[in-house]
Amino acid sequence: xxxxxxxxxxxxxxxxxxxxxxxxxxxxxxxxxxxxxxxxxxxxxxxxxxxxxxxxxxxxxxxxxxxxxxxxxxxxxxxxxxxxxxxxxxxxxxxxxxxxxxxxxxxxxxxxxxxxxx
Amino acid sequence: xxxxxxxxxxxxxxxxxxxxxxxxxxxxxxxxxxxxxxxxxxxxxxxxxxxxxxxxxxxxxxxxxxxxxxxxxxxxxxxxxxxxxxxxxxxxxxxxxxxxxxxxxxxxxxxxx
Numbered sequence: 001x002x003x004x005x006x007x008x009x010x011x012x013x014x015x016x017x018x019x020x021x022x023x024x025x026x027x028x029x030x031x032x033x034x035x036x037x038x039x040x041x042x043x044x045x046x047x048x049x050x051x052x053x054x055x056x057x058x059x060x061x062x063x064x065x066x067x068x069x070x071x072x073x074x075x076x077x078x079x080x081x082x083x084x085x086x087x088x089x090x091x092x093x094x095x096x097x098x099x100x101x102x103x104x105x106x107x108x109x110x111x112x113x114x115x116x117x118x
Numbered sequence: 119x120x121x122x123x124x125x126x127x128x129x130x131x132x133x134x135x136x137x138x139x140x141x142x143x144x145x146x147x148x149x150x151x152x153x154x155x156x157x158x159x160x161x162x163x164x165x166x167x168x169x170x171x172x173x174x175x176x177x178x179x180x181x182x183x184x185x186x187x188x189x190x191x192x193x194x195x196x197x198x199x200x201x202x203x204x205x206x207x208x209x210x211x212x213x214x215x216x217x218x219x220x221x222x223x224x225x226x227x228x229x230x231x
Contacts (some may be wrong), residue, residue: 002161013190015168042122043208043221090161107219109161 003027006091006110013081014118021113023091032074032094033107034066035087045052049074050096071096081117120145122209124222131199132230139194139225141183141209149166150207150212151192152219157205164209168192204229 004025013019038048040109048056049068063085065077075093091110124144131137143149150169154162166177173185185195192209209222 002163004161036134040127040223042223045219085162086177094164106167107166109163111159111161116162 001091002108002110004091004093004108006089006113008095010114010116012116012118013078015083017078019078021078021089021091023074023082025072025091025093025108025110027093028095029093029108030071031094032068033073033092033094034074034076034094037090037112039087043090046110047076051117052110054057071089075090078115081115083117086117087113088095102107102112119205119213120211120220122207122211122220122222124207124225126225127223128226128228130228130230133201137196137199137227139207139209139227141192141194141222142190142194143209143211144190145211149185149192151183151185151219152212153181153192153194154208154209154210154221155179156208156224157207162208165194177195199227199229201229201231203227 007022031050033048036044036046046057046060047066052068061081085113090112092107094107124140125140152167155165156162163231165181166183168175168185175183180198183192185192197229204227206224206226208224212219226230
C-alpha cells in the first residue's frame with residue numbers, strides 16, 4: 001500500500017463511451033501525475049498537476065482530459081478513445097511540484113487502472 | 119536527450135541464485151537514478167535511489183545498485199533471489215529540472231524453484 005489509490009482497477013469501454021479514472025492520495029502531497037504504461041514501451045508522462053494547477057501536458061490527445069479539483073484527487077476523463085489507448089494508466093504523487101532531488105523525495109505510484117478499449 | 123535503456127526484456131533465474139539487472143542511461147548532467155519494482159497487478163514501488171555520494175546504494179528487500187559514471191550504468195543486484203522477487207523492474211533517471219522521470223522499458227524477472 002503506497003498511499004495512492006486508483007479506481008477502477010480494470011475498465012473496458014467502447015470507443016464511443018465516456019468514462020473517468022480516479023486517483024486519490026492522502027499523503028499531503030502537492031503534485032500529482034498521470035502516466036501511461038503500454039507493453040514494451042517506457043512509461044509515458046501524460047499530465048502533471050501542482051496545487052490543482054496543470055503545469056505540464058506532454059502532447060496528449062484531447063480525448064484525454066485531466067481534472068484536479070483539489071490536491072488529494074486527480075481524474076482522467078476519457079472520451080472517444082481508440083484501441084491503441086488500451087494500456088495501464090498509473091497515477092503518482094510527490095511532495096512538491098519541482099521535485100527537489102534530495103534523499104527524501106520520491107514519487108509514490110498507485111496500482112493503476114487497466115484500460116481496454118474495444 | 120535523457121533516456122534509459124534496459125537491455126534485457128526478460129530474465130529467468132533459479133531461486134537462491136544471484137541476480138543482476140542492467141540499466142544504462144543517457145543524461146547530460148549529474149543523473150538521479152532510481153529502481154522501481156512492479157508486482158503483478160500492483161503499482162510501482164521504489165526499491166532504491168542514487169543522488170550523490172557512495173556509488174553503491176542499498177535498497178529494500180535486499181537489493182543494491184551500483185552507479186558507474188564511466189559506463190553510464192546503474193545495475194541492480196541481489197545476492198540470493200527469492201520467489202517473491204518475480205516482478206517487473208524499471209530503471210529511471212530523474213531530470214534535475216522540472217519534475218520528470220524517464221523510465222526504461224522494464225525487465226521482467228521470473229524465478230524458478
